[in-house]
Amino acid sequence: MPEISTPIRSALRWWIFAVILVADILDLLSTTVTNIAAPSVVRDLHAPVSLTPWLGSTYALALGSILVVGGRIGDRYGYRRSFLLGIAGFGAASLLCALAWDSASIIGARLLQGAFGALLIPQGFSILLRAFPRTELGRVFGLFGPLMAVGSISGPVVAGLLIEADPLGLGWRGVFAANLLLALVVLLIAARVLPADRGRRAVAIDPLATLLLMLGVLGMLGGLIQSADGGWTPLPVFAIVAGLALLALFSRHQLRGGNPLLAPALFRNRGFVAGLLVSSLFFAAVAGLLYVTSLYLQSGLRLAPLRTSEIMLPLSVGIIIASFSARGAIVRLGRRLVTVGLALTGTGVLGYLAIVGAKAPAWLFTVPLFLCGLGMGCCFGSLFAVTLGDVDEEQTGSASGTLNAVQQIVNAVGSAVVSTLFLTVGAVHGARSGLLLTLLGVLGVIVLCGLCLPLLPRAAAADHH
Template sequence: MLAVVLIAEVMDLLDATITGVAAPAIAADLGGGRETAQWLGAAYTLPFAVLLITAGRLGDRYGRRPLFLIGAAGFTLASALCALAPGPGSLIAARALQGACGALLLPQGFGIIKETFPEAELGKAFGLFGPVMGLCAVGGPVVGGLLAGADLFGTGWRMVFLVNLPLGLAALAGALRWVPRGAPDAGLRIDVPSVLLAGAASGALVYPLVEGRELGWPAWVFALLAAGPLGFLLFVRLQHRRPSPLMTPSLLTNRGYTGGILVAVAFFASFTGLMMVLSLFLQGPLGLSPQGAGYAIAPMALGIAVAAGPAGALARRHGRVVIQCGIVLTAVGLGVLAATAGGASDGWRLVPGTFVTGLGMGLVIPPLFDVILAGVSEPEVGSASGVLNAAQQLANAVGVALLVTVWSAFTDHGRAPAAALSATALVTAALLAAALGLSIRLPRRTRA
């Protein structure tokens, strides 16, 4: 049963990372350019972020096993539709279905583990998630480049999505065989207005950033950008008035938790947006293949792997200081990247900057959620972790939309692509400076 849940986790994590490297090749084949590359990520992460908050409650209401089966089947079907997509519109629609099904799938796995394992074994069961998530995060970009560039059986980039089919079928067969039937809570209510409001606010943030450049930045684009934060403020106020809110209202007055959400949003927006800009730069101006781009980004993944190992133990001893050091080291790596990217004619000149950036990120990623959740009481942990994961997914979408737009703006105004990459790296460092300033609100120690 644990293997089945881990397979579902692998499907989601691989799909969230391998498409970043494959996106330029997909856009070049189907058309749409950078806009298509941006929507490939946003179409997945937006429905994922919105539905993730309430998907756990749907499992409580209707049963975790049925929701797990629906999510696994839908994710597998959506992967096949992505692989068969004839154009960018159908591919983006299939990606949105993937994100929605992934949001249904993942929370059920955590709930199933908690229902199945005795208290004494829960730590061992959840302990396997760390290595699996780390391997997917580190290997995803490289695997994506290899699959997109290998052209196995003449599939080209479509193998990036076809690889999910055997995983999805294995998850379905295993769930039917081993996942236990739980007892649904028929009296639980789902807060539909809050879900719709969160979705509208998320779309208002991302859509203008992706489409604004193509449309010439009309006034309504800026109105939508302003409406996004206002929508989230209204969402927060609504949680105090709803009989069954999506997030525990007491979290909204928790200074450490709300500050932690902002740190996570700034950090993950920087990380995901930079990865997409690097992919576009390597496969566009530098003319590398998807495989070459995967290899060029590998030093960043290696840096994450090297630092992530000791990061957890260091954070248990030193708390938030480790995260702050990681943010500073990431910014230093971006400074090195900005200094070396200007004369880059191949991926090798980027290695020092990407490796140091990866080291900094490796110090931040493993302990960040543990530190953010340290100031949350036990009854609030479920709601707090769900909202935190949703905020990370939304940050991924916003980061890609924002930093690709920034890079495009620099190139549109006459900068050479390499110089535009240097400038974008400095903008990313500014985002991290904001995260560093907000980090003083984090709890001092990790959660046990």
């Protein structure tokens, strides 16, 4: 990545850093706020309960499916131009979310939000790499983690506060209105401070691959969610079959295409494939766990959004503590750190099961959720680094892009499938039974991840990867 030809003043560089950081926090908030806002959205729109799994999954689905091609759009047409278009579109989509009048309108707006997020997010790191001298990049990216971690804590809490305070009578719509205001501020500042670049028109873009991937995953998700709401009628069966067919076409296109989104050579690397499998299972399980916990606290125990966010807060605190504590040990411990993370997460889920089974007070959830957060914090960074452990350095960029895109997609799948299981069982046997079965399912996935650990590379990728 070439640096810009004209050096940027130090003060201006940190304004650029602030713009990129807030844009990334906006993406993080859009991923997490629906964990708290979903029950309020469903009630206010008089929507069927089947809308709940879609609220979180549609954003992550669009983001993950378009993320790789979003990066290539920046390479081709310029990072500044792509960033500005992405943040403007993200703000407009947030406004549409705030104005939603029924299920279809908010789902469409969330898809647009994710699509523009996929155009916005990849440009940030490319811009930082061009704006800062190489000697300062370690400090820049070292600051990113802590500040993003603060965002992960503040998102659900801010959502709970906005819904509870109900400014201007907006309710849950205030969450998306706040997104719009932040996006406008970022757009105005970014237009003044981001360095210009011309892009490289020789970069190839394959929209067909993105379309096949997105429609394939959407078909499978739609079929699973529809079957839980209305049974195994011809419509969900057709959607799942069509989704599988589109994913098969995507795989065939990737193998035959000259510029694939996912490099085929990576899938001949056993360590990478095993790491991708474990990462996918783990991220899907924990994404579903977070979503279902919020649904149970609000829909099952009838707690207010703010009280729900307070009970879930220790999970985010655990993630931060473990992330910082484990950061320096990833290269040294490698696969062993993933083992510790899975063990902590599994122990937390077991404790969660015991508390729900004993019908203990909701405030006791904070203890197992904190343990789950510690386990997640150990796994988040180490899983990616270990998965890249056997990848050649020249393939690291493609492998990292693949991991990030897949993570977003499995977050969508995990939230949709796990919450659908909870809602289906809960509708027949009650919310508590739905949560117990969901926790058993999550625990089973974590055990499966543990059984697959010997297939992962022993060592993590070096820091310069």
